[in-house]
Every structure is written in C-alpha cells, then in structure tokens.
Amino acid sequence: MNHDHDEAGLTVGDRDPELSKLLDRGLDAYNFAATGTTPEDQGELSVRAQDPVTGETVGGLTAWTWGGLLGIEMLWVREDRRRDGWGSRLLRAAEAEARRRGCDRATVSSFTFQAPDFYRRHGYVETGRTLGIPGGAEDVHFHKSLG
Structure with a gap:
C-alpha cells in the first residue's frame, strides 16, 4: 500500500480499514446524538x-x-x-x-x-x-x- 505524506500531516492512499472503523465510530456517535437515536x-x-x-x-x-x-x-x-x-x-x-x-x-x-x-x-x-x-x-x- 503506497501512502504519500505531506508536511501538514496528511496521509493519502488506498482504503484504510483502521481509518474506516474510526470514522464509523465517530460519525455514529455524532449522528446518534444529533438525531436522538441509539445503536439499537x-x-x-x-x-x-x-x-x-x-x-x-x-x-x-x-x-x-x-x-x-x-x-x-x-x-x-x-x-x-x-x-x-x-x-x-x-x-x-x-x-x-x-x-x-x-x-x-x-x-x-x-x-x-x-x-x-x-x-x-x-x-x-x-x-x-x-x-x-x-x-x-x-x-x-x-x-x-x-x-
């Protein structure tokens, strides 16, 4: 997996499963709070x-x-x-x-x-x-x- 880094701390590359999981958790928490829903x-x-x-x-x-x-x-x-x-x-x-x-x-x-x-x-x-x-x-x- 090739990743390019720049001086601003950004990493660009192919699909990153670890990042996807982190984003899912973060967005779920935000969305649940914003909509009054829960994981259930x-x-x-x-x-x-x-x-x-x-x-x-x-x-x-x-x-x-x-x-x-x-x-x-x-x-x-x-x-x-x-x-x-x-x-x-x-x-x-x-x-x-x-x-x-x-x-x-x-x-x-x-x-x-x-x-x-x-x-x-x-x-x-x-x-x-x-x-x-x-x-x-x-x-x-x-x-x-x-x-």
Whole structure:
C-alpha cells in the first residue's frame, strides 16, 4: 500500500480499514446524538433470492435500517433471471422486514443506466439527482413512505 505524506500531516492512499472503523465510530456517535437515536435503532438487512429448484443464488438486496428509515444499498438480479419478478420480490420482502422493524419510510438511489423506472413502479418518488456519473449518467435519489 503506497501512502504519500505531506508536511501538514496528511496521509493519502488506498482504503484504510483502521481509518474506516474510526470514522464509523465517530460519525455514529455524532449522528446518534444529533438525531436522538441509539445503536439499537440501527441495523443491517439482507434478502437473498434462490432458485427453488437448483438452490442457486439469482440475486439479492442489502440495506440498513436506522431510526425508522430503510436505506437500500444494493439490489441485483442475475441477468438471465431479470424478467422473472425477482427484483420486485426482493424489494417487497425488504420493505416488509423494514416495516416489521418499525420503519415507515425508505430511501434508495439508482444510476440512470440501472433501474430508476423499477423504483418508480414500486411507489418511490424522485427527490433529486447527482450529476457527473461516468458515461454522462446521473444518480437518481428516491424516497417512499412505507406507512
């Protein structure tokens, strides 16, 4: 791992797992205090889609929950299975689990070359965009009430 140092005490390099852990702890403490939430209000969530015949994983969803909010990080379905309804089933299962955990809203973003229309069809409303994604794309941000 190459690191460049400058006279101001900055170290620049590749991913630093120790620094990531330190930042997570620091930001969590700050965020909990600022929002009135606690570590118990935070969790991780995943949904795996498996072919019932072969047992092969055909896709999945990862997310987090925090203080009543579901944050979808990744949703992916194998290309040869994308017309089989797996994406909708994954999303519905994650939303149901989030509701069970007390969440009443959800957030997700999707690049314009990915699946923004998929989220719109499932009741997600666009709240903004981040420009400058490679290839001239945009990152579309969505919100949905789960109530």
